[in-house]
Amino acid sequence: MRCGIPEVVLAEGKETDDLVAIMLRHTEVAGRCLATRVSPAQAAAVEAAAGKAGLLSRHEERAKIIVLSKGGAPEKHEGVVAVLTAGTADIRVAEEARVIAEEMGCTVKTAYDVGAAGVHRLFPALQDLAGAHVYVVAAGREGTLPAVVAGLVDKPVIGVPVSTGYGYMGGGEAALASMLQSCSVLTVVNIDAGFVAGAHAAQIAALARRA
Amino acid sequence: MRCGIPEVVLAEGKETDDLVAIMLRHTEVAGRCLATRVSPAQAAAVEAAAGKAGLLSRHEERAKIIVLSKGGAPEKHEGVVAVLTAGTADIRVAEEARVIAEEMGCTVKTAYDVGAAGVHRLFPALQDLAGAHVYVVAAGREGTLPAVVAGLVDKPVIGVPVSTGYGYMGGGEAALASMLQSCSVLTVVNIDAGFVAGAHAAQIAALARRA
Amino acid sequence: MRCGIPEVVLAEGKETDDLVAIMLRHTEVAGRCLATRVSPAQAAAVEAAAGKAGLLSRHEERAKIIVLSKGGAPEKHEGVVAVLTAGTADIRVAEEARVIAEEMGCTVKTAYDVGAAGVHRLFPALQDLAGAHVYVVAAGREGTLPAVVAGLVDKPVIGVPVSTGYGYMGGGEAALASMLQSCSVLTVVNIDAGFVAGAHAAQIAALARRA
Amino acid sequence: MRCGIPEVVLAEGKETDDLVAIMLRHTEVAGRCLATRVSPAQAAAVEAAAGKAGLLSRHEERAKIIVLSKGGAPEKHEGVVAVLTAGTADIRVAEEARVIAEEMGCTVKTAYDVGAAGVHRLFPALQDLAGAHVYVVAAGREGTLPAVVAGLVDKPVIGVPVSTGYGYMGGGEAALASMLQSCSVLTVVNIDAGFVAGAHAAQIAALARRA
Amino acid sequence: MRCGIPEVVLAEGKETDDLVAIMLRHTEVAGRCLATRVSPAQAAAVEAAAGKAGLLSRHEERAKIIVLSKGGAPEKHEGVVAVLTAGTADIRVAEEARVIAEEMGCTVKTAYDVGAAGVHRLFPALQDLAGAHVYVVAAGREGTLPAVVAGLVDKPVIGVPVSTGYGYMGGGEAALASMLQSCSVLTVVNIDAGFVAGAHAAQIAALARRA
Amino acid sequence: MRCGIPEVVLAEGKETDDLVAIMLRHTEVAGRCLATRVSPAQAAAVEAAAGKAGLLSRHEERAKIIVLSKGGAPEKHEGVVAVLTAGTADIRVAEEARVIAEEMGCTVKTAYDVGAAGVHRLFPALQDLAGAHVYVVAAGREGTLPAVVAGLVDKPVIGVPVSTGYGYMGGGEAALASMLQSCSVLTVVNIDAGFVAGAHAAQIAALARRA
Amino acid sequence: MRCGIPEVVLAEGKETDDLVAIMLRHTEVAGRCLATRVSPAQAAAVEAAAGKAGLLSRHEERAKIIVLSKGGAPEKHEGVVAVLTAGTADIRVAEEARVIAEEMGCTVKTAYDVGAAGVHRLFPALQDLAGAHVYVVAAGREGTLPAVVAGLVDKPVIGVPVSTGYGYMGGGEAALASMLQSCSVLTVVNIDAGFVAGAHAAQIAALARRA
Amino acid sequence: MRCGIPEVVLAEGKETDDLVAIMLRHTEVAGRCLATRVSPAQAAAVEAAAGKAGLLSRHEERAKIIVLSKGGAPEKHEGVVAVLTAGTADIRVAEEARVIAEEMGCTVKTAYDVGAAGVHRLFPALQDLAGAHVYVVAAGREGTLPAVVAGLVDKPVIGVPVSTGYGYMGGGEAALASMLQSCSVLTVVNIDAGFVAGAHAAQIAALARRA
Numbered sequence A, B, C, D, E, F, G, H: 001m002r003c004g005i006p007e008v009v010l011a012e013g014k015e016t017d018d019l020v021a022i023m024l025r026h027t028e029v030a031g032r033c034l035a036t037r038v039s040p041a042q043a044a045a046v047e048a049a050a051g052k053a054g055l056l057s058r059h060e061e062r063a064k065i066i067v068l069s070k071g072g073a074p075e076k077h078e079g080v081v082a083v084l085t086a087g088t089a090d091i092r093v094a095e096e097a098r099v100i101a102e103e104m105g106c107t108v109k110t111a112y113d114v115g116a117a118g119v120h121r122l123f124p125a126l127q128d129l130a131g132a133h134v135y136v137v138a139a140g141r142e143g144t145l146p147a148v149v150a151g152l153v154d155k156p157v158i159g160v161p162v163s164t165g166y167g168y169m170g171g172g173e174a175a176l177a178s179m180l181q182s183c184s185v186l187t188v189v190n191i192d193a194g195f196v197a198g199a200h201a202a203q204i205a206a207l208a209r210r211a
């Protein structure tokens, strides 16, 4: 595990056979391996191979992640990560963040689709998430939810621009720009980069553990 | 007055002599003429020439507008325009909107610098502005205030992106993009185009008068 | 009805089952719900479900909108919205504006394909539309029709850039840019955002009612 | 004279001494030489040197062009070029086109500032320009005048985007984009490239001469 | 025929039935009608309908143009247009220019694929094209052929950027930019806009006729 | 102190008198106030006013920050922030991060100019910084240092793109893009946004304290 | 062989019959011809035609190149080219470089997928490649490997940006920008332009031969 | 000397005192140090300090480079670099390439201003440069000279885009794009990056030496 982050393979664009081989090899060496952006067919093939090899597998469909391991769930620590989305279209990206953070030992609490509907859903959501050490907030179109959250909590907030929207800068660029220009204190990852946000959040939450 | 909008001259980039001559001629024909983006020196020259010609002048410094007329203030009607800004850097643009709307016969109410400080200043501001027929909201950096206002009032809202901010899309482009991508219902004008927003708002407010 | 705008769901990218469920729930609570960008298959499923649930449905094919309601057409007021297009490719976007404005109680008059053919078709069209309180004008490619209309009428004009055209800035960006830079007084919405233009226009037209 | 176009030197960014030397040498060889974008100081130095060398000079201030020649005005032919501008800020660019076309033997007729004021000034202008073989039309901001002219005349029209305007694509890019996307038939040159438009128009007008 | 340019319909994106109806109506009124960017299926339907209606049709496959007329070929005049391409991928765009220029009465001479192979193919090609009144030059990737041609002939040259190439600005933008920045005298049309270049060239060539 | 972040005023573009007044008022209410991007003249005026008002002031020249407070240094906790720069041009941005993190109670360790000189300076620098809870890494031009650091430490890393460089994307855009695309796990702030990076890092480091 | 580079045909977008005919003709004249970006079907057709015509063929699948020749492998010289990739997605581009360099007489040594895994794989790879006269380094996403290599070897390094990655500048633009901004000494080719990099490297390596 | 390239300091933006100190220190350690982009004042201060320290200095004004050394000119080898420019505005960038290549032991031959004047100046220039091992070609505006040269010589060619030109992509971007899209084989450096091109060319020319 380099820098506390598990081996991660990008499944997209890889031949299924190659993906299976790479994952088995990594799991052999490191005890644990993730693939992101797996298609259902790729996931099925990996699960079958894992079964034959006596490895455990975890397939998260919405997150499009599959995890192979020798020994099941990773060791838990006290770090808590909150993951929020503005709309439903952002959930696929948020789920990627959730699974990677869990695989790095965090407890993850989620509150999805709390942005479009207005503040009346956001306030109770934030109360449910109280106790989190760090917030990952995914939002598309104008991407303002991360700044709103950062104005309400005193913990670090990471914004994830999502490639929803249409027209001018509609592929996530408007969301990226508005997060970078925000008057609130927040950091940002690439458009749709749920994996990076989740791993970074887990590194932050791990600080709570060690101290 | 073409389409209900007074003659307007862009002073920026014009020789002072030319500006004076154009404004005197327009006022002669149309009874009233505005210049936007006037420098202090240009304004002084126009005021002096107006005095000699027996015309009335109104110089709004922060708005950088000067108005010449034969007969003083324009005829008032019942239309009310609200003008808001997120920060102090947006005021110069908002003032341009205010003056043009007043010159088109509207009552204008303002609430400046209500964005950065958070919701606690926005709510009382909106109460003060109650009764307005249309809202002009100027904001730079991530430009989210117009969408917030549009989610709280049931009248038309016009967003004005302002060229504050730095770095990526820091010349008002991030604000423009986020307003165009907004999930709220609002329309937008060019970056720093306070004049267009004010004149459009005045056309809207005039509907309240006529009915 | 938040801010006078009915519940609106973006059908694009949603599972048909989810769409049906969301719309039934919203209609239950609010009495009325719209979905935009519905595919024919989605529309058929929604209509079938509405029938079973004893709800009324209205499917506008060119607008790609479906409306569910408990009680049929919305209450009409005196506000009149005019919707124009430059070409035929802009009609799909204009229709989205028309339907939402109707659903917000306005009378809508349309004049489509009056730009390319030149001024000889525009003048009679504007005469037919006389009495409108606000103009929505959709145009692609160089996007100049909104500015032309704004130079001829004394009511507020909203430009809608449409993603027709090819080559340099051919996805609606040239139209957006030319509307923002226009010397005429007009406001703008995102590329293809007929919904936003129609809802904003309806908010404006509603002023005529109340006064 | 390569391809019928006189020797042209870009004065901007050149040392005055170098400019003088280059122009004297070119005039010696080719009988005639132009410099564009000359500062007043550069023009004065060139004129002084021309006087000493027994050469004729022509300094056009608004065009910022200086011409040296052994034998005065170029030979005239029957070709007629029309040059129009939408506003006053476009005149400096239009003048560059006018002078180069004259130096290539054309008669040039101009009609400046006929765009902003609306159609009532354009129609009489076009009547004055009747008989022209080609039209050069300079326009900034949304840059629509060339397309309007092209819809009214049956001769070739060349659009020149001008770098006026502010905000989004306000350095002439919006004008360039709208001219390239135009439904009318017109060709385009670079932003502020009055020289290219004028020389190209003169090549066109020369066809009328030869036939 | 508005401004000497025949009625032209953009077939792309139109229903076949609508296309047929529009073309029949236009031909009825104007005697002649073109459609550009027609698919093979659209062309077949238009040809069949033309046959039934007793109209003449001309289908140019590589140009993707179909022409309907009451009276066959247009009246010829003395104007000659030259059309060149740098590579083979540019031919589809060049053919569009050729057909429209022919439909406007010009003789058109072509020289295709003379750029990539180097100067040894270009010089004989230019000799074959001698006598042309105007040159249309289509080029993708870096788009330098128009400037090369403009440096060798003394007639007007129109550059057409073509959307070939890949990578940075590989959709024709690099070609557009290099043509606009060219030190040679040439004008430009939109990427892939063979129609505009051909119609503009025909307007130029028509000057040779009249004189 | 909203969300644990002290009151911060952006001095750039503010009148000196306004700046002084705002800072005195904020310090009165909150006990502490920072201004960023202060000019030397602004700083001198603030310091003078603070002296008269019996307030303590801290002026950090390279960071261009001035701090007013009633009670001197903020309360320290155990959190440790590391701040690195690739070159010397990045130091002004890094210093902004350092001062804000100190004002939020952190210990800050710095290692400047460790990128250009190659890995041989980076390794000892990272050893000096061992024990830090979070790393802020500022880099211009191609902006690769944050990714290199993130590959070597197991703590969260925040990249700050700096507006050094020239040519293509030379205003910090290349650095921003390369950080967002990085295969390493890191989050990013706006170009030159040292303040945001420092405040976010301090929020992270504060987790170490509380646990 | 123009400039020492063999005849090269871009297969993409060409009809199979045309491709076969062009390649046979070129091979007839020049003794040797390459096609890049060939589909499997195109390659099969070319190979079949080559067999009938008594020509030798070489099909490199991952490089998507097919070579026809009268006399087999090109004459070898002492020049050695090294080709490296950061990841596996870059191999298709690197292979294009490898094959063209071999066809120009070079020995090519490769080291693929040495970037993502970190420095521990790069150092042994560079030792294996010792003796190379020039390095071609392909990398996508943030594209930093070429700069790292250029900091470790004293031979010329050519960077090839690859169109992998997603989100902001994810089509190879971030890699292109970071290579152009690099503090290391390296030159760059277009995104995915393995052919250009390989041919340029072969021209460099040929210098070692001649001296 | 890292990778055969001398220590280089970017003077632009550095305090004169700092520059002097850095250069003296580097020269002490490495025997030789360059600074690029030095102002006349900076150069004078460095020369004075060098005199006092008993070091040799070489100030190249047009290149804006100053070199300090213990032992005078670098050791020469057989490598020959050719440096060409299209226009006079490109010379400042070309000179930067020339001086760095000389400092790396190459003989440099130059041919400046051979592009705009057409092929008749280029051919004799290339004959004068015969025997060069590598060509550096600087060009602004449309940037086509590097491709022309690459079509005429069989040695490696490096294109340097220069930030001359105005209007659309007029800051060197058009030149960069056209070089990257070129059908000829050439590599590219950043806009105005004469230093990188010269150092890379010197690395290539050094191959001729060693063989």
Ligand SMILES: Nc1ncnc2c1ncn2[C@@H]1O[C@H](COP(=O)(O)O)[C@@H](O)[C@H]1O
Pocket: A087, A088, A116, B183, B184, C007, C008, C009, C010, C011, C036, C037, C193, C195, C196
């Ligand atoms: N065609 C459309 N254009 C712009 N906004 C829309 C459109 N359709 C729905 N919306 C808005 O998009 C937001 C998210 O919609 P939904 O995800 O469906 O709940 C809501 O605020 C809707 O009012």
Ligand SMILES: Nc1ncnc2c1ncn2[C@@H]1O[C@H](COP(=O)(O)O)[C@@H](O)[C@H]1O
Pocket: A183, A184, B087, B088, B089, B116, F007, F008, F009, F010, F011, F036, F037, F193, F194, F195, F196
């Ligand atoms: N250097 C800086 N970078 C980013 N944001 C800042 C900076 N300095 C102040 N701010 C924030 O900018 C917003 C507007 O500041 P002001 O206009 O001074 O009230 C406040 O929310 C500040 O926290």
Ligand SMILES: Nc1ncnc2c1ncn2[C@@H]1O[C@H](COP(=O)(O)O)[C@@H](O)[C@H]1O
Pocket: E087, E088, E116, G007, G008, G009, G010, G011, G036, G037, G193, G195, G196, H183, H184
């Ligand atoms: N993969 C490639 N990348 C860049 N240039 C290529 C490639 N393949 C062929 N070319 C060049 O593209 C130009 C046009 O190729 P063609 O159209 O096939 O004659 C020729 O100069 C070829 O050398």
Ligand SMILES: Nc1ncnc2c1ncn2[C@@H]1O[C@H](COP(=O)(O)O)[C@@H](O)[C@H]1O
Pocket: F087, F088, F116, G183, G184, H007, H008, H009, H010, H011, H036, H037, H193, H194, H195, H196
């Ligand atoms: N004109 C220049 N263009 C590109 N890189 C340069 C230039 N001058 C210096 N450099 C490089 O920039 C890096 C940082 O320079 P410095 O900040 O002066 O240490 C060093 O690796 C230098 O080799």
Ligand SMILES: [Mg+2]
Pocket: A149, A150, A151, A152, A153, A154, A155, A157, A185, F003
């Ligand atoms: Mg917060």
Ligand SMILES: [Mg+2]
Pocket: B149, B150, B151, B152, B153, B154, B155, B157, B185, C003
């Ligand atoms: Mg509202």
Ligand SMILES: [Mg+2]
Pocket: B003, C149, C150, C151, C152, C153, C154, C155, C157, C185
């Ligand atoms: Mg109007």
Ligand SMILES: [Mg+2]
Pocket: D149, D150, D151, D152, D153, D154, D155, D157, D185, E003
């Ligand atoms: Mg016309």
Ligand SMILES: [Mg+2]
Pocket: D003, E149, E150, E151, E152, E153, E154, E155, E157, E185
């Ligand atoms: Mg010519």
Ligand SMILES: [Mg+2]
Pocket: A003, F149, F150, F151, F152, F153, F154, F155, F157, F185
């Ligand atoms: Mg790490």
Ligand SMILES: [Mg+2]
Pocket: G149, G150, G151, G152, G153, G154, G155, G157, G185, H003
């Ligand atoms: Mg090196």
Ligand SMILES: [Mg+2]
Pocket: G003, H149, H150, H151, H152, H153, H154, H155, H157, H185
């Ligand atoms: Mg060559």
